[in-house]
Amino acid sequence: MKKILLPLFLSLLCLSALAQTGGRFTLRGVVADSAGAILPEATVMLLLPKDSSLVNFGRASKDGTFEFRNLKRVSYLLKISYVGFIPYQEDVNPKDGEVTDLGKLKMKVLQKELYEVVIKTARAPLSIRGDTVEFDARAFKVPPGSSVEDLLRKLPGVQVDADGNIRAQGEEIKRVTVDGKRFFGDDPKMATKNLPAEAINKVQVFNGKTEQAKATGIDDGKREKTLNLELKDSHKKGGFGKAVAGVGNESRVEGKVSYNRFNDKQQFALLGFGNNTNQSGVARNDYQDFKGSQSFNWDDGDFGFSSGRYYGGDDIALSPNWGNNPAEGFTKNWAGGLNYNYDTKKTKLSTSYFYTQTNSRVGVQSTTQNFLSNDSYITRDNNFTQGFAGNHRPALRFEKEIDSLNSIVLISNSRINLGDTRYEAVQSSVRGENVPVNSATVNNFSDYNSFAMANLLMYRHKSGKKKGRNFAVSLSYNLNNADEDRRLNSVNVFNQDSARNSVINQLNQTQSDRGNFKGSLSFVEPFAKKFTWETFYNYSLRKDKVDRDVFDTEGTVEKVNTFLTRYYSNDFTYNRLGTSVRYSHNGLNLSVGVAGLQFDLKGKFATDQAAGNFTRINRTFFSLVPNVGLNYDLKNNRYLYAEYGLSVREPSITDLQPIVDNSNPLYITEGNPDLLPSSTHNFYGGYQMFNPASFTSFYGNVYYNYNENQIVYNRSIDTETLVTTTKPMNVSGSDSYGGYFGAGLPVIKTKLTVGGNVGLNFSNSIAYVNEVKNETDTKGYNLGARLDFTPSDAFTLYTNANWNINDTKYSINTNQDQTIINSNYNADLNVKMPKEIFFNARLNFRTYKNNQFGFNQKQPILNLSVYKLILKNKKGEIRLTAYDVFKKNLGISQFTNQNFYTERRVSTLSRYFMLTFTYNMRGMSASVKRNGGFF
Structure with a gap:
């Protein structure tokens, strides 16, 4: 693939260079007002007269001059725009010689009575303000x-x-x-x-x-x-949308419909689809929404700087089966949603409801190489998962400006999940020359449902006496409740110690409930012309309750397993009081602050809710948290930013409980009541710039993180049976640092654009394996390149390439040090042919390489489609698509962590063909009431 893309890149660059020579001319001019005074930095554009397509653009300099070089010797339409002036327009015919100088071009002041006429008749392809x-x-x-x-x-x-x-x-x-x-x-x-x-x-x-x-x-x-x-105004006066239906080989089907109706005050949108082609339509952050991390649309509604802010703690609620990538396995998907907005000057209402449903079948083969201080062993896992997941997502946001000084915001998001999962697996561990050590056959089933809701009410008051003084308060209540029934069935065999052999047949019923009340206050006082003082207070009270009943099943008899049955509850209280001073002047925004935060964690647990002897945990943690932030607007679309802060997180209640969980005999977990909160020193900074005259951009950032009392999981592995026992512990000293840099520029404006990026990521992580300290040193290098070639409406080519190199070294078992090289090449080609026929080709070529383990995989995924526009006004489309032409779609991944390396392969949907018909609904007439209502 490299042999193909490199010559392609070079050929296109050569073409662009050739296009800039021979028979060309330079166009010059000066932008001024009607009196001859210079107008600096006006937006200047060159268009083709036949279709007003954009050829070149830029900004005049501060002295009003502009220049376009290497222009073809054809006629152009010159347009100039400047705020407060009537857009200038002139036909340009190149003169003999290398330079055509238009002299001083005078623009007239835009009068209010001419505004609408000018806007409709003198529109520019782009404008920069x-x-x-x-x-x-x-x-x-x-x-x-x-x-x-x-x-x-x-x-x-x-x-x-x-x-x-x-x-x-x-x-x-x-x-x-x-x-x-x-x-x-x-x-x-x-x-x-x-x-x-x-x-x-x-x-x-x-x-x-x-x-x-x-x-x-x-x-x-x-x-x-x-x-x-x-x-467009035409799309605010009626409905518009699209309907798609498709059929393919091997019973593949897909359908999609969307409908929209907008006016000045209201928006209504409907969307629905269904398919069995792995198109889930569910974004990765949907699971984050379910957990509540996106519930308030900004940092959980807490005021003050980000250092030490509380984001919700460990998640006890059950989640749907988001474990597999949407492109993996075989899935059937249905989804639908509604969106409604009402927007006036003082009232804004935004509501939506979305439902997704997925039936999935995923088969995975994984091989893990585990490293001990003087030994290693291999674990193989062949598993199959079949599941159903349904997800309801209603959301509401209401903003009301009570008067010029007072306003409120109300936000409510909910997630309702239900589903079931069947999991089958055959697992085994071997050492040396495939000497078997242990094995397990697993057959589990789970049925779950959950409900989560996040609500926020915020009030803001601005002082009518002193500009900049304001007071804000937020109140919120979140809940996250879930129920799950799991049936665990497994046969576990230990070749070296048959006394450990076991047959597990259990019913695990778990109910978890969480309620979280939060409040936040902010008072802002400008105490000098350039200085602002903010004081804030954040409070959170979270109550968790988990009731887990475990029964050992023998035939029809279910007996309580007192060792695994647990009931626990805990109250987590968080207080943060802080202050910061902010300096703002001439684009420079500098803040310095400090906050004191305190965690109070009270918990109790026992084998049963009615038990008389609860074990209790009562811990209090206090920390001072600094924060320094810099944001500097250097003008002319250049920005500099940096921030330092300290993040602190309390141990989870499950990690603090001194309980041994051996429900999986091959992987035993144990709590640690002596855990301390973990803290991380965070620094990041960066610079970005964008030149609107040349459309050149550059961006770069660096970061550094240092961990103290980081919670890691000590792995103790029995060298005879290879049973792993994990226990959380605190370690200090791990860190990570790196940077990311990128740039983009048009070689030929509107025709050829190139870009590139470089990423550097270095980390040193600490873990313990059989009480031996293992430091994993990882160096990551990422290189990327992009080329967009769009010479005309009839031909476009978008290409990009990425190379990822990860070099991992271990302090123990150094002979297992390894380098992983992954690369990804993409190309998207579109060609317009005669008679409204279009062709599209998309290539995704991936390579995976790890010489240490002899892993070398190449995966070209090519999709081809041809389609034709039909019906009156081109409202219809017939498309034939071939997916994965080479039949190479196989989910492949490899990764390293602590003391192991894993290769993973997933059977997934490969080559198939699809014939689709699309009908575009345009300009559907409907009466719009004068009050702005629909229908």
Whole structure:
């Protein structure tokens, strides 16, 4: 694959160089007002007159001059935009000679009465105002039926990877809005993958304030890269959407429907799909949402700096089976959702409901090489998982501006999960020349359901007497309840010690309940022109209760297993009181603060809820937490940032309990009541810049983390039976550091863009194996390159390549040191052919290599599709797609950790064919009430 891509890259670069020579000319000019005064840094664009497609663009210099070099000797349309002036437009015909000088181009002041006429008749393909770049979607052609994601790929300075993640101007897009409103919460992909490109009027990229800054009224200098999709007026007056139906070989089917209706005040969207082609439509952060980490959309509603902030502790609730990657195994998926927004100047309501359902079958073969101080052994695991998972996700966000000084925000998110899982496995361990040591045959079944809800109410008051003074309070209540019934069946054989042989037939019934009340206060006082003082207080009271009943089953008789049956409850109280001083002036934002935090953990446990002799845990921890932050806006789209803080986390109640759990005879766990809280010193800093004239971007960051009293799991391995017993313990001294650097630039604007990145990650982790300290030193190197070639609407090519090198060394058993090299090459080719026929090819070529264990795997995944537009106004599409043409889709992974190396292979859906029909619903007429209502 390298032999193919390298010549391709070089050929395209040579073509671009050749394109810049021979018969070319330079265009110059000066931008001024009607009186002849210079207008600095105006946006200047060159377009082709026939279709207004963008050829080149840039910004005039501070003295008003601009210059375009190496232009083809054809006619152009020159457009110039400047805030407060009527856009300038002129036809340009190159003169004889190498330079065409247009002289001083005078722009007229824009009067209010001409505003609407000018906006409609003199639109520019793009405009640049400060840190905001606005694209006119009409100037960037995509095939009919394309999604917003396809449109974004055409925009200068915007990249979309194979998974739909978006970067603009070198930064990750944190939020995508539609007409400034949320679309299915804050998942950027929901809008870009499901809205049609033809519905978009403009695309705006800008730096928005963080949710924390909006809530407290404190500008912390931090910014979130945001992308807003402005709809066309025609798509605000009726409904639009898409319906897709497809059939394939081996009974493959898929279907999808979306419908949208928007106006100035309201948005309504409906989405539904179903398939048996492993397209789950469930983002990886859905599980995080279930746990509540995204519940408030900003750091759990706590005010103050991030150091020492409490994020929820260890999770006791049961989770759906998110263990397998959505592309692995064989899955059947159904999903559907509704999104409704109501938005006025003082009232904002955002609601959504989404349901996903997955039936999965996953077969895994894994081999693990385990290293001891003077020995090693191999563990093999062949397992099969079949499961069902259903997930309901209602969400609500309500914002109300009571008056100019007072406002409230109410947020409520819920997750309702239910499902079942059947797990079968054959496991074995061998040493030396395949000498068997132990084995297990497992057949487990679980049935679970859970309910989680997170609610937040926040009130903010701004002082009417002193600008900048404000007070904010937040109250929240979270709950997370779950029930699970598990049947455990296994036969365990120990070749060296038959007395350990066992047959397990158990019923495990677990009920877990969690309630968490939180409150937070913030008072901000400006005490000088450039200084602001903030005092904050955070409080949390969490109550956990877990009741686990274990029964040994013999025939129809169930007998309580008193050794494994447990009931425990604990109260966790968290208090943090802190203060910080912030200096803000001329783009520099510097803050210094300190907080005192205290954990109080009280727990009790016994074999039964009615037991009279509970074992109790009563621990109190206190720590001082510093924080220093720097954000510096260097102007001209250049930013510098850095932060140092200390994060502290208490031990989990399960790790503190001195209980031995031997429900798996091959892997025994034990608690440690002497654990201390873990703390990590965190530092990171970076620089980023974006040149809107050349659309060149650069970004780089570095980080360093140092751990004290880190909680790790001491592994004791019986050298005869290879039974592993783990016990948590505190260790200090492990650290990690590294950096990430990237750049992007257009070689030929709107035609050829290249980019690259370098990542460095170094870590030293500490663990104990059989009481022997093992230090694992890992050096990670990541290299990436990207090339986008878009010479015309009829041909586009997007390519990227990544190389990952991980060099791992062990302080014990150094002969097992190893280097893993993984690479990934991607190419996406689109060609427009005659008679509205289009061709698409997507190649994903992966290689996996580990010489230490003779592992060398190559995996080319090629998808091909051809489609034709049909019906009136090109509303229909017929597409034939071949997935995994080479039939090489096999889930492969390899990784190292502490004292072992694992290879993992997963059988998954491979080559199949699909024929689909798509109908695009455009401009569906419907009466819109004068009050803005629908239908």
